[in-house]
Amino acid sequence: MSLRATNPRFGARVASARATLARRRARPGRVDVVPRAGPKNRLREKEAKKRSSSARDYEREMDDYVEKHVAPATRALDAARARPERRSDAQRFIRKVQRKVKKASQKAVDALLPRDAGAFRPRADVPARVGAPGTYATVYRPQRPNPASAYGRAAAAWGTLFACAWIALKVINRENPLRAIGSAFKGVGRRAPPPGATGPGRWVGDRSLGGRQVWVPATADRFRDERKRLEGALDDVPEDANVKPGSATKARGNEKKTSGAAKALPAWWTPPSPQYVPPGRKEALIQVAKAQGATLAAKRVSGAGFSADDIADFRAACAAAGERGCAVKSVGPESARVAIFRAAADFAVTDAMRGQAGATSAFNTPVGPFLVGLSDDLSLDAHKCVSIVMADVAVRVRGAVVQAGAGLRSNDSVATMLELNKLVDLFNTFPFTPDAPELDMLSVGLRSRLSEDERRRICDEFDAISNGEHSAVVRVAVCGASDSAYE
Numbered sequence: 090m091s092l093r094a095t096n097p098r099f100g101a102r103v104a105s106a107r108a109t110l111a112r113r114r115a116r117p118g119r120v121d122v123v124p125r126a127g128p129k130n131r132l133r134e135k136e137a138k139k140r141s142s143s144a145r146d147y148e149r150e151m152d153d154y155v156e157k158h159v160a161p162a163t164r165a166l167d168a169a170r171a172r173p174e175r176r177s178d179a180q181r182f183i184r185k186v187q188r189k190v191k192k193a194s195q196k197a198v199d200a201l202l203p204r205d206a207g208a209f210r211p212r213a214d215v216p217a218r219v220g221a222p223g224t225y226a227t228v229y230r231p232q233r234p235n236p237a238s239a240y241g242r243a244a245a246a247w248g249t250l251f252a253c254a255w256i257a258l259k260v261i262n263r264e265n266p267l268r269a270i271g272s273a274f275k276g277v278g279r280r281a282p283p284p285g286a287t288g289p290g291r292w293v294g295d296r297s298l299g300g301r302q303v304w305v306p307a308t309a310d311r312f313r314d315e316r317k318r319l320e321g322a323l324d325d326v327p328e329d330a331n332v333k334p335g336s337a338t339k340a341r342g343n344e345k346k347t348s349g350a351a352k353a354l355p356a357w358w359t360p361p362s363p364q365y366v367p368p369g370r371k372e373a374l375i376q377v378a379k380a381q382g383a384t385l386a387a388k389r390v391s392g393a394g395f396s397a398d399d400i401a402d403f404r405a406a407c408a409a410a411g412e413r414g415c416a417v418k419s420v421g422p423e424s425a426r427v428a429i430f431r432a433a434a435d436f437a438v439t440d441a442m443r444g445q446a447g448a449t450s451a452f453n454t455p456v457g458p459f460l461v462g463l464s465d466d467l468s469l470d471a472h473k474c475v476s477i478v479m480a481d482v483a484v485r486v487r488g489a490v491v492q493a494g495a496g497l498r499s500n501d502s503v504a505t506m507l508e509l510n511k512l513v514d515l516f517n518t519f520p521f522t523p524d525a526p527e528l529d530m531l532s533v534g535l536r537s538r539l540s541e542d543e544r545r546r547i548c549d550e551f552d553a554i555s556n557g558e559h560s561a562v563v564r565v566a567v568c569g570a571s572d573s574a575y576e
Contacts, residue, residue, distance in 0.1 A: 304392035366411035382419035397451035407466035414468040441518035532569035
């Protein structure tokens with residue numbers, strides 16, 4: 090169909106143009122000049138025909154390329170979009186989880202690094218009504234940023250993150266995080282330890298001081314509980330070693346135990362020689378001794394503990410005063426005095442195992458006379474003090490024997506010899522008698538830790554080191570007596 094048929098106006102314009110051209114050609118005196126076709130014009134026409142025949146039709150080539158390469162892919166994509174996508178239940182679940190993880194991670198990032206606070210927060214439009222009541226004119230004004238809420242959420246998110254990391258670290262270290270949290274809350278509101286207190290402890294009420302709160306440290310002495318158990322267990326040991334435990338229990342109600350005053354004191358319990366006290370200075374020296382006793386009492390109340398120098402200063406002040414028990418009241422009740430003597434006995438036994446029980450001890454004096462004088466200064470019973478010292482010695486003997494057994498198992502003869510040499514030095518200062526009840530109890534406890542062969546080898550090694558001294562005592566303590574009350 091031609092353009093003239095489709096557009097009547099265009100056809101009318103073409104007819105009008107043709108009529109105008111005919112009128113101009115029909116004017117009188119008009120001469121039409123027809124140019125003669127020369128050689129130059131024919132050459133130009135020939136070149137124009139050649140160019141028109143050799144020209145490429147780029148539009149047709151582009152249409153062919155699109156039809157050949159692009160159209161099939163486009164039709165395939167359209168067909169794929171038209172048909173519904175087929176996915177399995179697993180694929181849909183994985184896709185759903187991926188979307189949720191992505192959304193949660195984005196929320197976590199936004200919570201940890203708030204971008205909607207301060208200058209980073211986008212300005213949101215909030216409707217606000219203006220005008221007279223009853224009108225519905227509404228304008229939108231930008232909402233002001235609120236950085237406090239954003240940073241608060243960020244702080245809560247970071248706190249949660251650190252809490253989870255702390256719990257994970259406790260679990261990795263095989264610790265109970267709930268117990269750590271409970272101990273932290275348990276310590277809230279508790280009274281703080283006094284100044285100078287070292288290590289853990291607790292406040293207790295001392296009835297001898299009128300209910301006053303006293304700080305009792307949890308001492309690091311690993312032999313304290315064993316000494317107390319051994320001191321109490323010695324009261325249940327039958328007096329006759331040949332008597333069986335059952336018969337001793339029957340006879341306990343009929344026979345009275347031997348009193349402490351009738352028992353003989355050991356050979357190392359020798360009272361020190363008294364010192365000369367000038368008549369005019371006795372009262373002043375007594376006041377000095379009381380001041381030293383008050384110092385020990387203050388350290389006991391504060392939980393600072395007793396040092397060897399403190400006990401030595403108290404003993405020197407009491408010895409200079411020349412009066413037995415002159416500073417007892419300043420020290421405190423009997424429990425306080427027993428605690429001081431027990432600390433002194435621990436220092437003395439330690440020096441004895443090191444071979445420094447003489448003038449090189451922690452008290453700068455032989456430990457035996459020092460303990461005897463200290464018991465007089467504290468007004469303690471001599472047999473009770475001997476029981477405290479020998480209980481400490483028994484505990485140290487058991488520890489040394491166990492360490493010697495460990496040296497035998499590891500084929501470390503040097504460690505075994507060193508431990509047994511400690512026993513030689515200890516027995517030279519605080520010797521046991523072969524029939525001492527502490528030795529019988531030690532043998533019973535060592536049977537569960539050392540075999541019979543190991544106990545026999547320890548006794549042989551001790552005989553070689555000590556040249557036969559105290560061999561009977563060590564043999565009873567390690568291997569046990571033939572007439573033991575626990576057989």
